[in-house]
Amino acid sequence: MKAPGDRAEDAALRAARPRGEPERFGDLQRERQARLLHAIRDAAVAAAMAFGLFVLMVGLRTDVGPSGELFLRTRWADVAILCGIVFAGRLLLNLWYASRAARAPARPGRLAAALGAAGQALGPALLAAALVLPFIPGIGRYELDLGILVLTYVMLGWGLNIVVGLAGLLDLGYVAFYAVGAYSYALLATSFGLSFWVCLPLAGMLAAFWGILLGFPVLRLRGDYLAIVTLAFGEIIRIVITNWVSLTGGPNGIGGIPRPTFFGLSFSLSGEPDTFAGFFGLEPSSQHRVIFLYYLILALSLLTNWVTLRLRRQPLGRAWEALREDEIACRALGINIRNTKLSAFAIGAMFGGFAGAFFATRQSFISPESFTFIESAIILSIVVLGGMGSQLGVAIAATIMIGGFELFRDLEEWRMLVFGAAMVLIMVWRPRGLVGTRTPSVALGKKRDIDADLVGEGRG
Amino acid sequence: MSETAIPVLRRTPVPDRREMILEVSSLTMRFGGLTAVNQVSFAAGRGEITALIGPNGAGKTTVFNCITGFYRPTSGAVRLHRRGELPVELHRLPGHRIARAGLARTFQNIRLFPGMTALENLLVAQHNRLMAATGWGIGAVLGISGYPRAEREAIESAKRWLAATRLTERADDPAGALPYGAQRRLEIARAMCVNAPDGPGLLCLDEPAAGLNPRESEELGKLLLEIRDSGTSILLIEHDMGVVMRISNRVVVMDHGRLIADGTPAEVRADAKVIAAYLGEGDEDS
Numbered sequence: 001m002k003a004p005g006d007r008a009e010d011a012a013l014r015a016a017r018p019r020g021e022p023e024r025f026g027d028l029q030r031e032r033q034a035r036l037l038h039a040i041r042d043a044a045v046a047a048a049m050a051f052g053l054f055v056l057m058v059g060l061r062t063d064v065g066p067s068g069e070l071f072l073r074t075r076w077a078d079v080a081i082l083c084g085i086v087f088a089g090r091l092l093l094n095l096w097y098a099s100r101a102a103r104a105p106a107r108p109g110r111l112a113a114a115l116g117a118a119g120q121a122l123g124p125a126l127l128a129a130a131l132v133l134p135f136i137p138g139i140g141r142y143e144l145d146l147g148i149l150v151l152t153y154v155m156l157g158w159g160l161n162i163v164v165g166l167a168g169l170l171d172l173g174y175v176a177f178y179a180v181g182a183y184s185y186a187l188l189a190t191s192f193g194l195s196f197w198v199c200l201p202l203a204g205m206l207a208a209f210w211g212i213l214l215g216f217p218v219l220r221l222r223g224d225y226l227a228i229v230t231l232a233f234g235e236i237i238r239i240v241i242t243n244w245v246s247l248t249g250g251p252n253g254i255g256g257i258p259r260p261t262f263f264g265l266s267f268s269l270s271g272e273p274d275t276f277a278g279f280f281g282l283e284p285s286s287q288h289r290v291i292f293l294y295y296l297i298l299a300l301s302l303l304t305n306w307v308t309l310r311l312r313r314q315p316l317g318r319a320w321e322a323l324r325e326d327e328i329a330c331r332a333l334g335i336n337i338r339n340t341k342l343s344a345f346a347i348g349a350m351f352g353g354f355a356g357a358f359f360a361t362r363q364s365f366i367s368p369e370s371f372t373f374i375e376s377a378i379i380l381s382i383v384v385l386g387g388m389g390s391q392l393g394v395a396i397a398a399t400i401m402i403g404g405f406e407l408f409r410d411l412e413e414w415r416m417l418v419f420g421a422a423m424v425l426i427m428v429w430r431p432r433g434l435v436g437t438r439t440p441s442v443a444l445g446k447k448r449d450i451d452a453d454l455v456g457e458g459r460g
Numbered sequence: 461m462s463e464t465a466i467p468v469l470r471r472t473p474v475p476d477r478r479e480m481i482l483e484v485s486s487l488t489m490r491f492g493g494l495t496a497v498n499q500v501s502f503a504a505g506r507g508e509i510t511a512l513i514g515p516n517g518a519g520k521t522t523v524f525n526c527i528t529g530f531y532r533p534t535s536g537a538v539r540l541h542r543r544g545e546l547p548v549e550l551h552r553l554p555g556h557r558i559a560r561a562g563l564a565r566t567f568q569n570i571r572l573f574p575g576m577t578a579l580e581n582l583l584v585a586q587h588n589r590l591m592a593a594t595g596w597g598i599g600a601v602l603g604i605s606g607y608p609r610a611e612r613e614a615i616e617s618a619k620r621w622l623a624a625t626r627l628t629e630r631a632d633d634p635a636g637a638l639p640y641g642a643q644r645r646l647e648i649a650r651a652m653c654v655n656a657p658d659g660p661g662l663l664c665l666d667e668p669a670a671g672l673n674p675r676e677s678e679e680l681g682k683l684l685l686e687i688r689d690s691g692t693s694i695l696l697i698e699h700d701m702g703v704v705m706r707i708s709n710r711v712v713v714m715d716h717g718r719l720i721a722d723g724t725p726a727e728v729r730a731d732a733k734v735i736a737a738y739l740g741e742g743d744e745d746s
Binding site for chain 1: 528529530555556557558559560564565567571572573574575576577579580583584585586587588590591594600601607611615619628631632633634636637650651654655
């Protein structure tokens with residue numbers, strides 16, 4: 001392949017010496033001719049193949065004559081037209097490929113590098129924006145509710161990221177742990193009157209327990225099989241919740257779940273001294289509770305992020321990533337694969353459980369409808385779209401996906417179409433997600449991001 | 461490479477003759493009706509390099525996989541001998557316990573963690589020791605365990621092995637981006653980081669010279685000799701006879717699933733059965 005500069009040089013050479021040494025130009029010419037010849041030959045083969053097919057399918061046709069007898073009708077012109085179309089189409093396609101291959105390949109990872117550079121500042125900027133959001137003028141109840149929703153999904157995404165992104169275990173039933181957390185809190189709070197702060201760790205522990213329970217049978221499975229079993233697990237949990245009416249209320253759900261309190265101060269509007277507003281001498285406002293919930297989910301998701309980031313720099317996190325890269329090598333190095341996988345399931349599930357408990361206290365009503373497969377799918381798309389293993393990518397993807405969902409509410413049923421198209425486009429442009437590069441957990445010198453092509457995706 | 465010191469404790473300067481580190485006795489492995497390995501017995505000496513050779517399909521890799529716990533032998537035993545302790549029955553251990561017993565391996569087709577840096581690869585190899593230092597992971601997350609010190613030590617071990625394999629410059633490069641020869645060396649370094657800082661008692665290498673050019677093979681031979689002299693015994697499968705004959709203390713030859721010769725390189729080279737196996741015999745399909 002010759003660069004455009006070479007071509008210009010060729011032209012200059014010819015202009016300067018019209019009769020002298022046309023070799024290089026000749027080479028180029030020959031190369032171009034060879035490419036054209038190859039394209040034509042390939043198109044001719046395609047046309048011949050088309051002819052072989054169409055000669056029987058189109059060329060010959062039995063019709064019923066006017067008197068009821070069958071006769072053979074030939075349509076050679078149609079066959080010729082079809083073969084011509086195939087030939088022309090194939091030729092154009094070939095020439096297009098050839099011209100595309102001739103051009104220098106686009107520098108890969110330019111966008112990634114730009115994103116990486118911006119990412120250094122983007123993370124803190126997003127965090128700062130999230131911290132001051134409730135106090136930005138013009139941010140009302142609706143925006144805060146949306147913020148809470150987005151942060152819930154950010155937290156779920158970060159939780160699932162441990163399982164899918166770091167350990168490389170494809171989990172299609174993550175919503176099950178979200179449901180376990182939500183129902184744990186709802187049942188403990190309504191039956192035993194335990195407070196949110198007692199129930200939160202319990203919900204996390206129960207979800208982690210179920211994570212381990214799911215982990216055991218699926219340890220031997222890989223890839224598609226793992227995905228199917230986790231999918232089934234998610235459905236089993238939902239169906240059990242729907243049908244175990246005496247415990248969970250079945251499809252009617254559980255209502256009247258206690259709201260969280262601010263160190264024992266409730267957020268009621270009565271203005272009594274034992275309420276939040278009364279204690280701090282504020283004007284009672286329904287906004288207080290929303291702001292509190294906002295900061296609660298922000299703190300929970302930051303906890304998830306902090307734990308994940310810490311774990312990534314430790315043997316456990318490194319073993320997860322090594323497991324994603326090559327399970328057999330892990331075994332040869334003496335890593336207990338079973339325990340490592342179970343720990344990933346358990347810790348991922350625990351954060352799902354925390355998010356579920358938060359969801360229950362925020363809604364104060366839960367029913368199995370909130371824990372359908374589509375939730376798992378959304379959380380998984382957030383992780384995949386964000387870039388598996390990338391914390392920042394997941395946060396951005398959650399904001400785009402959940403925020404975008406709300407933003408395009410006016411499009412009504414078209415919104416799913418827009419959404420699907422956007423997903424397809426992103427996957428075409430950035431098949432490894434928004435942030436596909438991997439940051440090493442430790443370095444002797446400066447940490448340099450590892451290109452997405454080298455990083456494994458995990459096969460279970 | 462010779463100027464970089466190999467960082468392992470020198471256990472005994474001169475091993476007494478034929479003290480076993482690995483004992484393979486009557487090992488048989490059947491896959492359905494096929495007997496890949498038939499009643500194979502041999503021993504690898506402590507402080508020695510033992511080579512396992514044979515024509516393609518002789519069952520070398522199967523023996524290797526039985527020793528390293530990737531296959532469970534149909535019958536027979538594999539024992540790892542340790543000074544002052546009872547031998548470990550490797551064929552009864554679950555896969556991940558074998559490395560903890562002091563046996564590390566590499567793979568014929570390199571199995572690094574391509575998306576992790578060379579340094580990270582070496583740290584993953586020290587997983588068990590580091591994990592013990594984290595206090596079940598919880599202590600280290602909260603920052604209240606002795607983990608940072610353990611990690612510093614692990615990085616020191618890794619650095620020494622990076623130096624020994626001439627990979628210090630590439631420590632922060634992803635393993636998948638290293639050239640082929642460097643990947644081979646990194647895999648050996650990673651195996652040597654198992655059970656660091658002492659290193660594994662026995663290093664099993666599956667065709668370490670495959671795909672290397674003559675100069676790289678030469679270097680590999682030197683590296684293996686240094687590893688042996690530092691106290692880790694070596695068992696290797698190899699096709700490169702130059703390397704095998706130059707560095708091995710003992711050569712075990714297999715053909716069609718059976719052991720056909722076991723002796724010093726000179727003895728094996730003169731063995732009629734070995735020559736027949738390699739050159740083919742009238743009545744055998746070679």
